[in-house]
Amino acid sequence: MIRQFKSRAVQEDERKPMRKTSWRIVGALAGLIWLILQAGSAAPVPEMKPLGSVGQTPFVEGIDIPRTKPRSEPELEPEHQDRAGPQPKNSQARGSCVIPGALFEDREPFSGDRANSPAQDEDKGCGIAEPVGMIGVRQGSVEVVFPGPVLLSCDFSKVVADWLLLDVLPAADSLLGTQPVRVGSGPGYQCRRRNNQPDGKLSEHALGKAIDISGFEFQDGSRISIDEDWGRQGAKGRFLKRIHTAACERFTTVLGPEADPNHKSHFHLDIGCHGRDCTYIICQ
Known part of the structure; x- marks a missing residue:
């Protein structure tokens, strides 16, 4: 019995170094895991930045005077004169905008000023969340285009x-017994305030929700000018x-020659x- 007790004691002594080694391994692994977790929590996390507002201020009743009057004689820009014409993108658009029957180009969302459109520093509400460059419309063999792509919001x-x-049409x-082929218009988007004043409400042009139409050119070569033909007797009037x-x-706002001299x-x-x-x- 004494010999057997000593043998077990010896065996227990032999196991002690192994247990110490195991605990050291467990401790090292725990330390490594703690270091990994600390490093992960210390890594900087990019701050989520929401898309800036493109302006939700209601339009106040009144006259919206354009900075630049639309062309009185609709003419195609040189880049649009000698090409076969764009294809409708209502079912092939890269973005989410779908406009049945329209010819348009997808544009990237933007805010603030654009080229050739002066803006005040405080006009941060300017911009379009879902903009398109509207080229025109097509119905069967009839295609009606603007002088160039008009920058507008998708909904408008x-x-x-x-x-x-x-x-x-x-x-x-x-x-008239004919169909239009060109529409005279302004550029659509303009980052400015109503009446071109330094303060006040933003113009709907600054949100891509407004357009100015000045006239039409038709398949038979005739033209109609709002400036010259409004109020006249006959088919054009x-x-x-x-x-x-x-x-x-x-539309919620339609201002024509009878509204005031600025829209003549x-x-x-x-x-x-x-x-x-x-409403x-x-x-x-």
């Missing part, structure tokens, strides 16, 4: 496309009256919010 472009396709066919009335059914030469169209519930319509 849909309203403009509907007006051209569903109102302007049928009116031209029934009253009736055509302008009809599309103006139709515009009041689609064009239609100002926008979808700004009027009234507390944005008030300005049609002049």
Whole structure:
């Protein structure tokens, strides 16, 4: 019995170094894991920056005077004159914007000033979250284009496309017996305040929600100028009256030659919010 007790004691003594080694390994692993966790928690985490607001200030009723008047005679820019014409991108657009029947180019979201569009430093609300360069519309074999891509918001472009396709084209066919091929217009987006004042509400142009239309050129070579043909007797005058009335059914603001002298030469169209519930319509 004494010999057996000593043998077990000897065996226990032999196991002690092994246990110490095991505990050292466990301790080293625990230390390594702690160092890894500390390093991960100390690494800088990029701060999430939300997309800046492109302006949600309601448009105040009144006159929105454009900085630059639209062209009175719609002409294609040289880059658009000698090409076959763009393809509709309503089902092939790279972005999420879909505009049935429209010809347009996808643009990157932006805020603030753009080239050739002076802006004040405080006009940080300017910009478009989902902009497009609207080229025109196409219906069957009829293609109607602007002088160049007009920078607008996706939502507003849909309203403009509907007006051209569903109102302007049928009116031209029934009253003039021809179809428009070009639309005279301003650039659309302009980072500025209403009436070009240094303070006050942002213009709807600063949000890509407004456009100025000055006239049309048709397949038969004839032209209609809002400046020259508004209020005249005959087919041209009736055509302008009809599309103006139709515009009041689609846009929230329609200002024409009878609104004030500043709009004698064009239609100002926008979808700004009027009234507390944005249901008030300005049609002049």
